[in-house]
Amino acid sequence: MSFEIKASDSNSSARTGIISTPHGRIETPAFGPVASQGSVKGLLHSQLENLGTQFLLVNSYHLFLRPGVEVVKKLGGVHSFISWKKPILSDSGGFQIYSLSPLVKVKTKGVEFSSHLDGSRISLSPEDVVDIQINLGSDIIMALDYFVPFPSPEEKLKEAVKITSLWAKRSKTRFAQQSTSQLLWGITQGGTSWDLREKSIEDLLEIDFDGYAIGGFGIGEPRSQLMEILEKSDSLLPQEKPRYLMGMGYVSDILDSVEKGIDIFDCVLPTRNARTGTLFTSKGKISIKNQKYAQDKKPLDETCTCYTCQNFSRAYLRHLYERQEISSAILNTIHNLHFYLDIFQKIRQAIQSKTFLQLKKNIMNKKEEKES
Ligand SMILES: [Zn+2]
Numbered sequence: 341m342s343f344e345i346k347a348s349d350s351n352s353s354a355r356t357g358i359i360s361t362p363h364g365r366i367e368t369p370a371f372g373p374v375a376s377q378g379s380v381k382g383l384l385h386s387q388l389e390n391l392g393t394q395f396l397l398v399n400s401y402h403l404f405l406r407p408g409v410e411v412v413k414k415l416g417g418v419h420s421f422i423s424w425k426k427p428i429l430s431d432s433g434g435f436q437i438y439s440l441s442p443l444v445k446v447k448t449k450g451v452e453f454s455s456h457l458d459g460s461r462i463s464l465s466p467e468d469v470v471d472i473q474i475n476l477g478s479d480i481i482m483a484l485d486y487f488v489p490f491p492s493p494e495e496k497l498k499e500a501v502k503i504t505s506l507w508a509k510r511s512k513t514r515f516a517q518q519s520t521s522q523l524l525w526g527i528t529q530g531g532t533s534w535d536l537r538e539k540s541i542e543d544l545l546e547i548d549f550d551g552y553a554i555g556g557f558g559i560g561e562p563r564s565q566l567m568e569i570l571e572k573s574d575s576l577l578p579q580e581k582p583r584y585l586m587g588m589g590y591v592s593d594i595l596d597s598v599e600k601g602i603d604i605f606d607c608v609l610p611t612r613n614a615r616t617g618t619l620f621t622s623k624g625k626i627s628i629k630n631q632k633y634a635q636d637k638k639p640l641d642e643t644c645t646c647y648t649c650q651n652f653s654r655a656y657l658r659h660l661y662e663r664q665e666i667s668s669a670i671l672n673t674i675h676n677l678h679f680y681l682d683i684f685q686k687i688r689q690a691i692q693s694k695t696f697l698q699l700k701k702n703i704m705n706k707k708e709e710k711e712s
Contacts, residue, residue, distance in 0.1 A: 342523050342550050343582045347692045353574050353601035354696045356688050359582050361427040361479035362521045368603035371684045372397040378422035382673035392681050397606040400472050401433030409475045417477030430478035432469050434485045466507035467514040483511035485527035490559045497531045504529045505543035512547045525551035532565040541576050553584040570600040595700045610680045614672035617661045620679045633658045646678035
């Protein structure tokens with residue numbers, strides 16, 4: 341088994357566990373910084389390691405287009421190519437195909453789209469997407485899913501579930517033909533309709549994956565509907581398999597999702613916001629470009645132990661941001677990722693010591709996701 345539960349919270353569905361991958365273990369609940377092109381924007385791998393990063397998320401769509409899967413394979417696979425020894429999860433590219441590519445055509449045999457780089461027509465079957473990720477050598481491979489925007493008419497959602505299930509089955513068949521210790525996870529779709537989500541989950545359970553992702557969220561749906569789907573999914577998904585909520589990253593969403601049994605998260609929020617000068621602190625968000633920080637001697641967050649907060653004032657960070665220094669992106673990203681990874685460490689500790697709901701209350705009381 342690739343997943344082992346270590347501790348369960350008696351008052352919620354929160355749990356800690358360990359996912360074993362070919363490149364080591366991931367202690368869950370865990371957050372994976374987004375390294376679409378094989379690099380977390382603004383940081384060196386050594387900095388990511390110092391921050392306690394357990395795994396990275398790379399994007400097979402981007403690596404497939406450039407430098408190309410054959411190139412990565414020739415250079416020893418994605419771990420060797422980017423020189424990262426820990427686990428790597430690769431996204432199937434479903435979301436990128438539908439969001440970046442013009443003229444996407446979905447057929448039962450696969451997806452046809454235009455490259456967002458040069459407009460050339462590309463066809464990919466679910467089998468191709470498995471092959472791409474096997475050749476990349478990522479530890480956790482995602483099956484190709486059919487992603488639809490929010491809101492979508494019921495008929496379109498229904499079709500997305502039907503095709504996602506069909507592709508999931510074909511992905512598993514292709515994967516099962518390979519001799520590999522990589523893990524294959526399936527993605528559920530169905531929007532905010534529980535009937536369709538239920539159908540999607542049941543179809544995927546029948547195929548049997550190493551883990552299950554909840555896809556198609558974080559695209560403008562009402563939060564209450566997301567939480568309702570997570571709560572209902574919790575009772576249907578097997579306890580003994582890891583669960584991944586794709587692309588969601590607000591701390592309040594993370595805490596609520598962990599409570600509903602989610603183990604894995606990824607999001608561009610901490611890194612992208614860092615580069616645009618929005619920094620997360622235990623007391624709320626800070627927009628570092630604000631004039632009021634021009635002479636502020638305090639660190640971003642007085643309780644933070646990161647390199648940025650231990651060494652630099654808000655005034656200096658504002659100055660770097662205003663002057664568009666490269667070090668602004670670096671120092672801001674160090675802080676925001678530290679903030680996220682630290683919360684996940686606290687979450688794991690709290691679940692182990694049976695105090696998760698108390699921790700959640702403390703964080704939410706201290707922190708409002710607005711300008712402090
Ligand atoms: Zn800090």
